[in-house]
Amino acid sequence: MTVDLIAYTQRVVPTSDKNPLDIVEEAASICYNSSMTDDYKIAKGCKASGHYSVLEHINFTFYVKDVSRALLAQISRHRHISMSCRSQRYCSEDGFKYVNPFTGEDADVFDNMMSDIDTDYQILKKYHNAKNEDARAVLPNACCTEFYITMNARALIEMSHLRLCSRAQKEIREMFTEMKREVAQVCPEVASWMVPSCEANPKYPFCPEGRGCCGRHPLLADVYKPIEKNKEVVDGNT
Template sequence: MKVELISYTPNPIEAIERAASTCYDSMPTGGKIMRHCYRSGHHSVLEFADFSFKISGVSRALTHQLVRHRIASYAQRSQRYCTEDGFEYVTPRSIAKDEQALARYNETIEVIKKAYEDLLANGVPAEDARMLLPNACCTQICVKMNLRALIHFCNERLCACAQWEIREMARLMVKAVVEVEPALAEFLVPKCEAHAPHSFCTESKSRSCGRHPLIGDVVSKKSN
């Protein structure tokens, strides 16, 4: 998996604070106004900074989940206009670590590859032959999110309940953003840490990773 930050709003915090300052007749403060807006729910100002990523070596299973995030822009490698002969594919760790499962997985992929290529060779258009392609098939996608959407994406997809591949991609997106603007790290967190220092898990007991107390426990302790 490769995640590249291909473009972004220069000085994103200043861009956000410049917009927010219009509301308060103030001047950018180096992060104070932005933090205040974030904490108070004035989130529309976070839309004034954009981040574009190029993502490759991920599965179609991942991108199907990614594009459910509607407040973003996408451009994905087409399986109609590009052919996928000899496609690369993602192998989950749960399969890679089991010799038998891995052999079964690889041999099935090889059968699919052969059938796909046979259909193309017989004149079937790529848009129809692709019906055979697996979720594991690697793809490339460009995604642009503003900071508000990126924070929401991280809240959902850095959570231990998110699927491992999209969680890994979210982690790499955060790494790339924090490299250019370290002060954004505190906002690009799983939802359990979105209200730090008051961290709590909103998942059920059986799904919670245990990193933070369950919201029910926090609330009942406070009301006792």
């Protein structure tokens, strides 16, 4: 897997501050008729109070390569992203690369299966006149793809809450871990907010996963005892 941050929002008139949070700071300062601070106090305050829309002013674009089509199916469910990905209509997948999720002997078995599928794909095209777009029906979810993906900081943070959870699939978790590493080079604050949902509120970590809890943080029910006057609200939500 390759994950490269290739672009992020910058000012038209460059300043010495390359951190895109500087732009969030400026945009957010208008809300309070206040002046920008050097340490992004206003932007951080907005994040802490849930005023997340200010984070929509800055974008990040990544180039992602050698991930599976299974990962593509998952990431493309998020509606606040822009993507351009390798087409299986216009590109031939002869001798396709794939992501092998297994190890040891199981990995060898999987390699053989992929080789058989590659043969089937090429048979369809060579002997049955199949176009790429029809022959691809035989290709596996493991088939590698590549894409460019752009999203604003809010979408990136909120997707990370879901995809950095230990319940998310390993491959997509790894991709978000790499994205976080890349973002940390240019905007450490946004990277620090890219955490699993159990840590979205750092003062009060709790797991929203119920029985799927990994044990990293307690379940909400383990730390919160609903008081009697809230009983109706609690019952309505369960």
